Amino acid sequence: MGTLSNQIHFTIRGDKRQPVLLFLHGFLGNCEDFDAIVPHLSDNFCCLSVDLPGHGQTQVAEENYTMSNTAELIVHLLDRLNISQCHLIGYSMGGRLALYLALQFPDRFPKTVLESASPGLRTESERLARNQHDANLADRLESDLPAFLADWYEQPLFRSLKQHPNFEQLMQQRLKNRPSELARSLRHLGTGEQPSLWDQLKLYQNPLLLLVGECDRKFITINQEMAHLCKTAHLEIIPNVGHTIHLEDAQTFANHLRRFL
Numbered sequence: 235m236g237t238l239s240n241q242i243h244f245t246i247r248g249d250k251r252q253p254v255l256l257f258l259h260g261f262l263g264n265c266e267d268f269d270a271i272v273p274h275l276s277d278n279f280c281c282l283s284v285d286l287p288g289h290g291q292t293q294v295a296e297e298n299y300t301m302s303n304t305a306e307l308i309v310h311l312l313d314r315l316n317i318s319q320c321h322l323i324g325y326s327m328g329g330r331l332a333l334y335l336a337l338q339f340p341d342r343f344p345k346t347v348l349e350s351a352s353p354g355l356r357t358e359s360e361r362l363a364r365n366q367h368d369a370n371l372a373d374r375l376e377s378d379l380p381a382f383l384a385d386w387y388e389q390p391l392f393r394s395l396k397q398h399p400n401f402e403q404l405m406q407q408r409l410k411n412r413p414s415e416l417a418r419s420l421r422h423l424g425t426g427e428q429p430s431l432w433d434q435l436k437l438y439q440n441p442l443l444l445l446v447g448e449c450d451r452k453f454i455t456i457n458q459e460m461a462h463l464c465k466t467a468h469l470e471i472i473p474n475v476g477h478t479i480h481l482e483d484a485q486t487f488a489n490h491l492r493r494f495l
Contacts, residue, residue: 258328264290288419364426
């Protein structure tokens with residue numbers, strides 16, 4: 235466990251002589267979000283998890299909340315840890331960041347797993363509308379985090395997660411977040427702020443695994459289109475789960491990672 239590179243907090247478990255897996259959590263999460271996965275993988279892999287800006291114990295300047303600057307911080311962290319290559323596993327917001335990293339630094343990241351992720355929005359008008367939506371969400375979040383969380387998890391893609399026995403524990407963890415920091419993350423690393431990666435995806439040549447839950451219809455549609463565009467992408471739809479596969483069915487998630495990596 236440690237903090238390096240402009241105060242990015244991270245945990246690292248396993249032997250660094252083994253292939254390294256870099257885990258990037260979603261919005262509201264932290265480096266502990268993949269703790270249920272690590273025991274399934276630590277015999278064969280070294281598992282590195284970070285707290286992204288606005289989350290957990292990471293503290294960085296506001297300009298580093300953007301996708302491009304966050305990506306540079308992560309590459310710098312890997313350099314400081316003497317990790318020349320690693321595989322990426324990114325969930326939702328962390329999946330959007332993982333795809334950006336994979337496209338910008340293909341030599342650093344030989345294989346990438348995207349869980350419930352997207353390449354962003356295609357048009358400027360879509361991005362502007364989403365930015366306004368996220369700005370409103372950020373304002374609500376800053377004024378009342380518990381009410382925001384209650385509304386956030388009412389989204390259809392979290393319906394199956396709410397039935398999970400660990401859901402209340404998850405909510406308690408989310409309440410430990412700092413509202414002002416989360417709001418910054420929404421304003422700078424939200425889907426509307428990131429560049430569209432659709433066109434770059436067509437040219438991507440490294441192996442790419444797309445994982446989506448059977449109950450997450452919105453992201454099934456997005457990922458089917460991604461798989462159609464990218465020749466090296468392979469799509470797996472995981473039964474009986476929604477958006478948060480790694481929490482809802484850790485064993486199946488880990489099995490897919492092992493096979494792919």
